[in-house]
Amino acid sequence: MSDRLQQALADIDAELRASTDWGQVATYIPELARVPLHQFAIAVASAEGGLYSAGDADTGFSIQSISKVFALALALGRSGDQLWARVGREPSGSAFNSIVQLEYERGIPRNPFINAGAIVTTDEILAHRPPREALAELLTFVRTAADDDTIFINDAVAASERSHGHRNFALANFLYACGNLKNAPELTLGTYFHQCAIEMTARQLALAGRFLVAAPGMPRLISRARMRRLCAIMLTCGHYDASGDFAFRVGLPGKSGVGGGILAIVPGRASIAVWSPGLNANGNSKLGTEAMERLAAAMDWSVF
Amino acid sequence: MSDRLQQALADIDAELRASTDWGQVATYIPELARVPLHQFAIAVASAEGGLYSAGDADTGFSIQSISKVFALALALGRSGDQLWARVGREPSGSAFNSIVQLEYERGIPRNPFINAGAIVTTDEILAHRPPREALAELLTFVRTAADDDTIFINDAVAASERSHGHRNFALANFLYACGNLKNAPELTLGTYFHQCAIEMTARQLALAGRFLVAAPGMPRLISRARMRRLCAIMLTCGHYDASGDFAFRVGLPGKSGVGGGILAIVPGRASIAVWSPGLNANGNSKLGTEAMERLAAAMDWSVF
Amino acid sequence: MSDRLQQALADIDAELRASTDWGQVATYIPELARVPLHQFAIAVASAEGGLYSAGDADTGFSIQSISKVFALALALGRSGDQLWARVGREPSGSAFNSIVQLEYERGIPRNPFINAGAIVTTDEILAHRPPREALAELLTFVRTAADDDTIFINDAVAASERSHGHRNFALANFLYACGNLKNAPELTLGTYFHQCAIEMTARQLALAGRFLVAAPGMPRLISRARMRRLCAIMLTCGHYDASGDFAFRVGLPGKSGVGGGILAIVPGRASIAVWSPGLNANGNSKLGTEAMERLAAAMDWSVF
């Protein structure tokens, strides 16, 4: 497989670099807005142990909402199914930062991958330990999954996020008012902003995703049943109100971040990371989504 | 596999018949309301060609919304991707018959499996031929898939549905007012009500589902790429606002009907049909959902 | 007062005819779409018994939603306060034909002046007699109020409305599905479309509005308390989602129709009718609203 896969990655990199429309870099925080647009990376960690990549695969980027996957795994490991009393697992049909659904459903976010649900997930982690330890534990989880201790949190990004995060402050205060936040909004958000500011390269992210691949030799951080459930939530909710489209076009569980990264899992076979900072109208990486679609087609990778 | 599978079906049948809570039979049309509650059937058509079943697997039931899967396959076959200009493919986050999303999104239903989207799909089929021929063609599709010419449309159910279908009349008239219905509401709904009134046994439905299994020997009615896409929509949208939960618990693309049936696909391996007329709060078969979860666990069947 | 009033009307007519923007004629039914745009009329029936007018005050127009005022008076006369179990009396904050609020509030329209609420009001009238008699009674009410037996229903408009009334069919079927329509949707809507097709001149409409003026010599068709309540609903709900703006700018209870007419009441003093078929973005007569604002200012007429 390795030659075919390496060739596919090289082809995709070459084809996509010829794109005339690279999307728009996220502008909601200055630290993301200044990332150069014309960058693209793709990396695959295979179940056989190989790591393949093309493009800017050693350039670090802010994983942003992809961190919600790791945080959810951690929260479920600590709190188990009682987390589901605080957050649902249904697609929301709304934008990532919508507050409408939250009001109609009295403070229970639809799923852990919209911002409100991710804030609740982080708040649940904080029920077991203080912020500093919680972040350390999350970072340890990610580093263990990626087998790479150099992965770090970009404090400048976290600070930028805090100073421009009014919509998240709105969500957290609303959750608190509904009785679905255990810690002060500032405290939970402080942790949440740092979690989103984890920085990785595409190669690191592909390696970190291996804990969901379910194959011998992969890091075993959660049970097989939980892997399946996490993948199910990624497939139905991982791309906000474009989740259905990603399932339709790519057919793999995935999670995108506003920094331009996407992590996708081929159960039993591979972990894929792509990155390109330009976003499409739904807030997902434009070239990243296209790369996922091409790779899935080229390798005949689909869960369906 | 056959012995293990047959044993699993028998076990599930035995266990679920001991249930104290069988849910509630749908009451919105008289023909469904009078179906006896305590019935259960499960059937599996395997890629190897076997057909296995347990329970009331030769009792006919109204497939209702499961017909949307066949109608969508037919509409895509005729109209191709231009159907997607009229209906989305995102989970709706709403109940099956909600009109709210339709108003906010100006008459474009979220996906083909909520009622509004299914009405548009049927309307698209009618663009190519009159109602009688359209229904004949749909029935031929289903009979070919199941290799069974005895499958029929229950006219009494269709008539009952028409005389109690005010909410569907609301949806169709709203779609028409938004310019997203090509035929008169009465005409499209007349066809839609008949489509929903297709009657099958669990064994017949399991056989009919084989066109989505993607394995040698299965009826080949649509392309491999389209199979994957249909399965993707089933996984993200097949159980209304409990789609995420079905993906989480069962991990298979499925489609439920208010008659108590559920069709699920194990790509490359099997087509599963369950039936029990009692519904849960989301309008999906209560025992049927539980049976799917048990069977998927017992056979280690999951796309994830 | 009479000279000053007559002068004010003449001035307003002269000023508004110099307008460069007359709004847009309603296009949703052909019969309204073909009404010539550049028409304007204003008429005032004073408590002293005078009738003053300017412009095209003898040209007939379709009163459309202004009929809801007469229908509500009639329904309250027959059913009394039990009507309020079926329809609220709060501003809706939504467009006149929105179905969203109806779904969230389970089939109870916000007030009798949005379409859904008016359909329920007409349906309530039909609880007491068949459509033909109900329409005759409504017409008698209007003719008595105006003291003019030549007022009639324009059947061509009613027919046009029926054949293009899909959104109203959506509302009526939705109401029926919620259990808040006693008659078949077709029957209630048939009556409703005829009610909306009542035709009057501005002079006739000003006279017809006198039953709400509460002064000696005015036609006494309803109690003083009910006059106040009807005026209250007109002020808070009479201009759909521009009701607050009309109260702010004009300060009088009023009701607009999509045919370009507006009826306003100066309690104890006068009934005002204006008409100009061009509508503004909210679906209210553009010049009509401006004329009301100018007249209220010129005569120092405001309830506040």
Place this chain on the structure above:
Amino acid sequence: MSDRLQQALADIDAELRASTDWGQVATYIPELARVPLHQFAIAVASAEGGLYSAGDADTGFSIQSISKVFALALALGRSGDQLWARVGREPSGSAFNSIVQLEYERGIPRNPFINAGAIVTTDEILAHRPPREALAELLTFVRTAADDDTIFINDAVAASERSHGHRNFALANFLYACGNLKNAPELTLGTYFHQCAIEMTARQLALAGRFLVAAPGMPRLISRARMRRLCAIMLTCGHYDASGDFAFRVGLPGKSGVGGGILAIVPGRASIAVWSPGLNANGNSKLGTEAMERLAAAMDWSVF
């Protein structure tokens, strides 16, 4: 009038004190929750200069949202009609603290009397001077209107409000994220919480309301045109989603507060203040609303 009015107040006080259901004291902040339930006051300042009262008319209470009337008058005085670019003047059809409408309408609150609109109004006042001066100016406005320099802001209530105001923090942060807050959420809310914590007796509030009465001898703080407009907004929006009901039952412009107070205006004739801390389901004073209805009926006071 004075004897008849004094008798009416005494009768209402006597009748309402016999009530078995006094509603529920607001519980959302501790300072309000501990106010004894069985209190009632009514006071009227007439255009002729009299001040009449009954019940606990010298007991101070927190005016809460009634302060929005004074703040709006002040903001309009400073900014004029440009305020309307930031906030609408339509009834919202929603609860006082809803965030749903705000998201659908991109951060423009429906009117200045729902919380979001009041926060914007306060923010506008702060555009002209710092918080301390803004509060001083508002207090001066109120004291001048009431001709009473002892009116004060209860700092304990303001502090309690701040520590329990998560929903208001959600609204303010949301407004900020939409670009419709000029100051930091904490700063605007700090001012807003103090404004709401103004304390008055019913007699003081009746006197303070005289600036809206429009009669010789009344304090003239704003223009006649602006009085009318403020009254129009009070009538259409003054009681949240029960505004239509208040207009229907009482027929006067009014504004309620969660502390149990209501201020109503009889244009040209009187300013009425009632207070009873128990609220009804809509968050308006239960006995207060009843008292207003009885007084309006007894004195034949209605704008309609």
